[in-house]
Amino acid sequence: xxxxxxxxxxxxxxxxxxxxxxxxxxxxxxxxxxxxxxxxxxxxxxxxxxxxxxxxxxxxxxxxxxxxxxxxxxxxxxxxxxxxxxxxxxxxxxxxxxxxxxxxxxxxxxxxxxxxxxxxxxxxxxxxxxxxxxxxxxxxxxxxxxxxxxxxxxxxxxxxxxxxxxxxxxxxxxxxxxxxxxxxxxxxxxxxxxxxxxxxxxxxxxxxxxxxxxxxxxxxxxxxxxxxxxxxxxxxxxxxxxxxxxxxxxxx
Numbered sequence: 001x002x003x004x005x006x007x008x009x010x011x012x013x014x015x016x017x018x019x020x021x022x023x024x025x026x027x028x029x030x031x032x033x034x035x036x037x038x039x040x041x042x043x044x045x046x047x048x049x050x051x052x053x054x055x056x057x058x059x060x061x062x063x064x065x066x067x068x069x070x071x072x073x074x075x076x077x078x079x080x081x082x083x084x085x086x087x088x089x090x091x092x093x094x095x096x097x098x099x100x101x102x103x104x105x106x107x108x109x110x111x112x113x114x115x116x117x118x119x120x121x122x123x124x125x126x127x128x129x130x131x132x133x134x135x136x137x138x139x140x141x142x143x144x145x146x147x148x149x150x151x152x153x154x155x156x157x158x159x160x161x162x163x164x165x166x167x168x169x170x171x172x173x174x175x176x177x178x179x180x181x182x183x184x185x186x187x188x189x190x191x192x193x194x195x196x197x198x199x200x201x202x203x204x205x206x207x208x209x210x211x212x213x214x215x216x217x218x219x220x221x222x223x224x225x226x227x228x229x230x231x232x233x234x235x236x237x238x239x240x241x242x243x244x245x246x247x248x249x250x251x252x
Contacts, residue, residue: 027138027154031171033178035132038209040234042067047229051119054222060117063251069131071243075251082117086248089127097248104245113165120194120215120225124164135162136169146172146181147199166193177201179210192218205234 025033042065049060060082066072076085084099094107112124124130136156144153151172158164167190172182179201185194194217198210213227241247 027140028133030152030173030178031138031154031156032133034173034180037178037207039066042236042238043232043234044236045229045232047227049119050226050228052224065238065242067238067243071240072128073243074126086251087127088243088245088248090243094123094127095245095248104248109163112163120217120223130162130164132156135159135164141170143175144172149174149181151175151181177208179208194218204229205232207234
């Protein structure tokens with residue numbers, strides 16, 4: 001899923017794409033540009049997650065690091081009960097450090113579709129085991145206007161080899177800035193399950209991003225989860241050795 005959700009949900013332009021006229025961009029090119037916009041070569045972000053339910057709400061604060069498609073790390077800073085919990089993606093492996101039991105658990109692909117820490121995002125949304133570029137086929141569905149912005153509408157179908165729970169994902173990407181503004185997630189019966197809306201466009205880290213992302217489960221009225229980027233830095237060097245299971249236990 002595209003988030004993320006960690007959520008998500010990326011603009012470091014591919015030189016081969018830039019050389020071609022915009023009208024010649026394939027659906028895959030467009031998704032890649034949107035994905036790169038929020039990722040860059042590397043990123044370091046301070047994020048707030050708000051879980052909203054009909055009778056209660058709660059917040060979590062996190063620090064997140066990423067490097068290309070292969071590496072990402074998420075450290076939960078608060079609340080106290082979850083503080084120190086860490087998620088690591090290293091190529092195709094996903095690990096979870098649980099400080100309360102001092103254990104590092106390798107998450108199997110079957111857990112990628114499960115809720116991430118009680119939110120409406122999945123583990124895959126936040127940790128991004130699946131690639132929105134590599135693990136899907138892409139098809140233009142035309143153009144539509146979302147929140148006053150003309151967008152490419154693109155259908156994404158998981159490849160048979162990809163361990164992805166969704167039957168299809170439809171995304172809307174702004175044709176001017178290549179910002180993903182909306183996504184819909186459909187199950188194997190073709191039923192709409194989740195809607196993800198992105199907005200609050202801001203200049204952060206030297207580039208324009210959507211700083212707020214909302215995930216809404218369509219069959220749970222009053223439920224939603226927000227990802228809010230408080231700040232983000234792009235393209236500062238991060239060594240591959242930062243993204244190790246040993247380092248998960250040392251993050252603070």
